[in-house]
Amino acid sequence: MGSFVVETILLIFLIVLVQKSESVGFAPELYCGLENCYDVLEINREEFDKQKLSKAYRALARKHHPDRVKSKEEKGLAEERFRVIATAYETLKDEEAKTNYDYYLDHPDQRFYNYYQYYRLRVAPKVDVRLVIVGTILVISLFQYLSAKHKFAEAIEYATGVGKFRNMAIKDGIDKGLLEMDRNGKLKKTKGVDNDAIIKQIIIDNLDVTGGYKKESLYETLAWHTIVFPVTICRYIKWNIQWYWRFSVQKEELDDEAKLYLIRRYLGVSQLEFDQRYEADIDNLFERECWIKENCLVWKAEKDAAEQEKMAQSGRYKRYKRYMKNAGTISFVDEE
Incomplete structure (x- = not known):
């Protein structure tokens, strides 16, 4: 919804700009202004070589760097020139920006489209979609794991309070020598021994929980299923082929x-x-x-x-x- 609002405002803004620009040609607001970005970097468009682009930029940047001049008037001109050179370099080094700029040079009459492409690229976030996908999968997987861990802890707390499971755990603890009974048939309290913690651990070790409250596992997360997805698909295809061959072709019982x-x-x-x-x-x-x-x-x-x-x-x-x-x-x- 937020992206839609931003694009709507951007389109209105562009319409206003286009209406103010009646002449066809370079637009002062776009790219290198009234100059050709190729000419700014002293590069022939027909012989463009990305490998030489950085070299040309560095040479012109050193030549027109504002620190090379001292007077305020010359420094202001140098700063303006340096910005144009940097803009030309940023435009031509990016594949999408260069493609849009070349279209802008070849179709100056399509003013509205050129404005839109220029500002769309400037407003759009520079985020690698692959990183977004990986990050989303990891966040979902973390939530799945923590949620399963919380539910399993709830199941353990429930089982610990059920007499049936508690008595079974006590019997198992006595058989293993982890717990002792006194003469009155109650658990003996020994210094440094937490009977409740021992009972709970025995329940955790022996409890078989299935369904939505089973023990958490990395193998039940989206991240793991994403990793093994190619293997899962291959197994699925293989299984279907075998099923078809056995029961449809060979007519096995x-x-x-x-x-x-x-x-x-x-x-x-x-x-x-x-x-x-x-x-x-x-x-x-x-x-x-x-x-x-x-x-x-x-x-x-x-x-x-x-x-x-x-x-x-x-x-x-x-x-x-x-x-x-x-x-x-x-x-x-x-x-x-």
Whole structure:
């Protein structure tokens, strides 16, 4: 929005300038004013050589540098000349600016366009788009990583307060000799030992959290996915070619892995969501031959209807489904 406003103001400003400049030719406000930038640097346009441009500029800059004169009047003239020389150099050394200037020389009658190109280039920020893209990816990735870390910490705090997980952690700590019980069956308080910190660390080491609250990882960030994107594309293409060759050309029978893929695709869920929501239904999905699209859609409709009925009858079940969708599952690794 801000860029649009700036460009609108710029266009109005240019229209005013153009209306004031009725004659066709060099415009005092553009580039080297009423002089030809090539002539200022004593360069032949038809024989332009960028390698010689810096040499010509340095020679003229030394010759007309304001420090070489002492009187105020001569110094003022020298400063003006030095600015023109510097402007000519800046115009011709930049490829885009040189292209616009050459067009300006060849099409002096297109005054409005020449004004626009000149001021557009001056106003536009000199930022490498590649750096902007890389910076944006890094910022997003950092946010993803910190957000995942915060959510995992929330899951740990939740698990630490759940008696089931806390008791399992205490038992594991006692088995490993990290914790001790007194005669009354309570944790023994030993100087220099933080029982709560030990319990929390055991929970962190053993907790298996999936979904939106799983442990943070650099491999789940946009930066990593961007790096491995070419490999991912190649694998995707290879997998599709193999699938087409096996099941469309050679007419192979679908194996269990292929059937599960088709079922997941017809259900319209990711691999992670499929593992979380439908793991207990796999046998039934195979019995109903849900790798056939029509069968799968019928099964899904029945499943959705049953879930909606449960949700209507149980607020707790509704909260559970919302948690399953957003947070996944949380359990000890060795939990039965």
